[in-house]
Amino acid sequence: MATIEMDGLVKRYGNDTVVDGVDLSVDDGELLVLLGPSGCGKTTTLRMVAGLEQITDGELRFDGVVVNHEPPDRRSVGMVFQNYALYPHMTVRGNLSFGLQSRRPRGSRRSARAEERDLVQEIARLLELEHVLDHRPKELSGGQRQRVALGRALVRRPQVFLLDEPLSNLDANLRERMRMELSRLHEQLPITTIYVTHDQSEALTLADRIVVMHEGRVRQVASPREIYDAPAEAFIAEFIGSPGMNLWTLPWIEKDRDDITLGDEIRLPRRPDPAIHRDGQPITLGIRPEHLEIAGEPDHTSIGLSCRVELVEDLGSHVLVHGTLGSHDGQRVVAKLDAASVVDRGARLRLRAAPERVHAFDALSGSRLGTFAGSARVAVTA
Ligand SMILES: Nc1ncnc2c1ncn2[C@@H]1O[C@H](COP(=O)(O)OP(=O)(O)OP(=O)(O)O)[C@@H](O)[C@H]1O
Ligand SMILES: [Mg+2]
Numbered sequence: 261m262a263t264i265e266m267d268g269l270v271k272r273y274g275n276d277t278v279v280d281g282v283d284l285s286v287d288d289g290e291l292l293v294l295l296g297p298s299g300c301g302k303t304t305t306l307r308m309v310a311g312l313e314q315i316t317d318g319e320l321r322f323d324g325v326v327v328n329h330e331p332p333d334r335r336s337v338g339m340v341f342q343n344y345a346l347y348p349h350m351t352v353r354g355n356l357s358f359g360l361q362s363r364r365p366r367g368s369r370r371s372a373r374a375e376e377r378d379l380v381q382e383i384a385r386l387l388e389l390e391h392v393l394d395h396r397p398k399e400l401s402g403g404q405r406q407r408v409a410l411g412r413a414l415v416r417r418p419q420v421f422l423l424d425e426p427l428s429n430l431d432a433n434l435r436e437r438m439r440m441e442l443s444r445l446h447e448q449l450p451i452t453t454i455y456v457t458h459d460q461s462e463a464l465t466l467a468d469r470i471v472v473m474h475e476g477r478v479r480q481v482a483s484p485r486e487i488y489d490a491p492a493e494a495f496i497a498e499f500i501g502s503p504g505m506n507l508w509t510l511p512w513i514e515k516d517r518d519d520i521t522l523g524d525e526i527r528l529p530r531r532p533d534p535a536i537h538r539d540g541q542p543i544t545l546g547i548r549p550e551h552l553e554i555a556g557e558p559d560h561t562s563i564g565l566s567c568r569v570e571l572v573e574d575l576g577s578h579v580l581v582h583g584t585l586g587s588h589d590g591q592r593v594v595a596k597l598d599a600a601s602v603v604d605r606g607a608r609l610r611l612r613a614a615p616e617r618v619h620a621f622d623a624l625s626g627s628r629l630g631t632f633a634g635s636a637r638v639a640v641t642a
Contacts, residue, residue, distance in 0.1 A: 262336070262419035262452045263288050263323055264309065270317035271304050271476075279304050280476035281318065289450035293463040296473035297499065302456040305473075306422050309454060310337050322420070338418030338451075342425040344409035346397040352404075353393040356380045356411050383411045386445060403434045407441070414449070421453040427462065439465055460500055464488070472496050492628050494621040497546050503580070503594050505546040509623045542623035547613045549580070552595040554603075555612035562612040563632060567593045569607050574599075583609060 264286040271279035279301040286292045294302045307313035309320065311332035320328050327335055346355050357380045384390045387407040397405055406426065413421065426442075427435045443466055446453060457463055463470050464484040472480045472487065480492040491497040497505035547563075555564050567583030581595045581603050595611055603609060616633035 264420060264452060264454070265321040265324075266305075266309070266318065267321070268318035269305065269308060269315060269320060271301070271308060271313065272316045278476050279308070282473075282476075282478055284471060284478060284481065286452055286454060287468075288452055290468045291446050291453045291455060291466060293467035293470045294454060294456045294473060295460060295463040295470055296458065298458060300473045301476040302458075302473060303424055306339075306424055306454060306456050309420070310339050310422050311335050312339075336419040337422055338413030338416055338420070339422040340409050340413050340424070340426045342428050344406075344426070346405060346408055346412075348397050351394050351396055352384070352389055352400070352408055353380060355397070355408050356383060356389075356393075356415055358412065360415060379415055379417075383415050386414075386448060387411050387441075401434075402430050403438055406430060406434075406438060410442075410445075418451065421451045422456075423453065424456045425458070426455075428457075428459070435459075435462070442466060460502070464500075472499070490628065491619070494544050494546065494626040494628075497619060497621070501548055501550075503549050503596075505548050505619070506552075506593050507544050507546045507621075508585070508591050508593075509542055509544045543629065544621040544623045544626070546619040546621060547617060549594045549596040551613045551617035552593075552597075552611045553613070554597065554601060555610040562614055563618045564610060564612045565593065566608060566610045569603055569605050569609050572603050572605055579603065581609065 264284075266282050266284045269279055269282040269284075270277065282301075282305055284292070294305060296302055304313060308315050311327070311330060311334075315328050319326055322335065347358065350358065357376060360376050360379070380393075381390070384393055387410065389404065389407055389411060392400060392404060397408070400408070410423075410426065427438050430438060439462055446466075455462075455466060464487075467484055469481055470484055470487050471478055474495060480487060480496055482490075482492075487496065487500055491500060491505070494507055498507055555562070565585065567585050569581055569583045571582040573580040573582070576599065578599050579597050579601055581597055581601075583593045583595070585591045585593060593611070597603070616631050618632045620629040620631070621627060622629060
């Protein structure tokens with residue numbers, strides 16, 4: 261049983277504030293993912309939780325008890341780093357039980373040793389390492405080594421599991437498999453876990469909740485689905501998804517105008533939702549590449565845009581079409597289209613998206629205003 265609460269957690273190095281007032285609580289047994297671009301303070305936050313970094317300001321509680329000044333070995337935390345190291349001269353069994361032996365009181369009974377053996381066996385079974393228990397690290401695959409590193413942290417039966425990009429040195433296929441295995445493992449052993457990554461597919465598949473960090477601050481905490489469907493800020497919309505959301509900043513949307521066309525390239529609904537109204541103020545419009553499709557005849561239900569195709573990337577399962585919105589200052593657009601789509605470089609292409617797939621953000625603050633779902637009609641110019 262363990263819950264973690266961070267209350268205004270701050271880390272400063274000299275005059276540099278690298279973690280700037282993080283408030284978070286992790287439920288018992290939850291897998292929380294910290295996601296964010298390089299340098300946003302993920303590792304530093306994790307190291308403060310582990311006790312490896314002094315907390316400059318704020319409070320850290322485990323199960324309601326302040327642990328700011330508890331040394332790492334009193335926090336019952338298991339940590340796996342990006343660059344884990346196994347003992348090369350020891351077998352897998354030796355590596356797994358190493359931590360235990362150093363903890364065993366001298367002269368402890370034989371039953372303690374038997375218990376340890378059982379525990380190592382159990383963890384090896386969970387991680388599918390039983391058949392390699394007598395191998396040395398150099399005889400293992402990358403994924404097996406990674407699992408030994410996880411196992412070594414697990415045999416100590418931590419109450420809190422902290423993982424810092426544990427899969428980052430594996431190739432794409434292995435990462436994907438390990439991601440599934442971690443997910444399964446967490447289901448079987450629901451230890452309160454904070455998992456750091458800058459890989460969003462890892463975050464989306466593993467997390468109960470995702471915390472998006474940027475410049476030392478928490479920007480959104482939500483389920484993977486919500487982060488994807490309703491990003492709280494333009495920055496998050498662009499960061500999540502591959503490729504991220506298309507964003508265009510438009511000078512304004514005039515209230516009560518009937519047809520709104522911007523250089524004939526983006527057609528918006530007439531009388532957009534009041535929440536989206538920013539009379540006289542710029543807004544940022546966003547559409548995910550996968551929500552754009554080739555438009556046939558102009559219709560009255562979707563939002564349209566037209567672009568010049570610059571590059572077509574065939575990725576097997578789909579094509580990525582990169583284009584520019586010609587007269588509109590060369591703003592770019594990426595559309596993720598069906599593999600069978602026939603699109604020529606240099607051609608003009610009309611695309612459309614359903615209004616509920618079109619997001620609006622305040623152009624100045626970046627914060628989310630909503631989608632065009634509630635908009636009554638679409639102004640279409642032929
Ligand atoms: N010991 C230190 N002294 C000074 N600055 C530091 C120290 N450790 C980290 N930083 C700075 O703190 C910021 C956050 O670093 P951190 O390692 O937490 O980032 P991160 O989110 O884990 O990034 P990445 O995804 O690249 O691992 C960075 O700007 C980094 O340069
Ligand atoms: Mg890091």
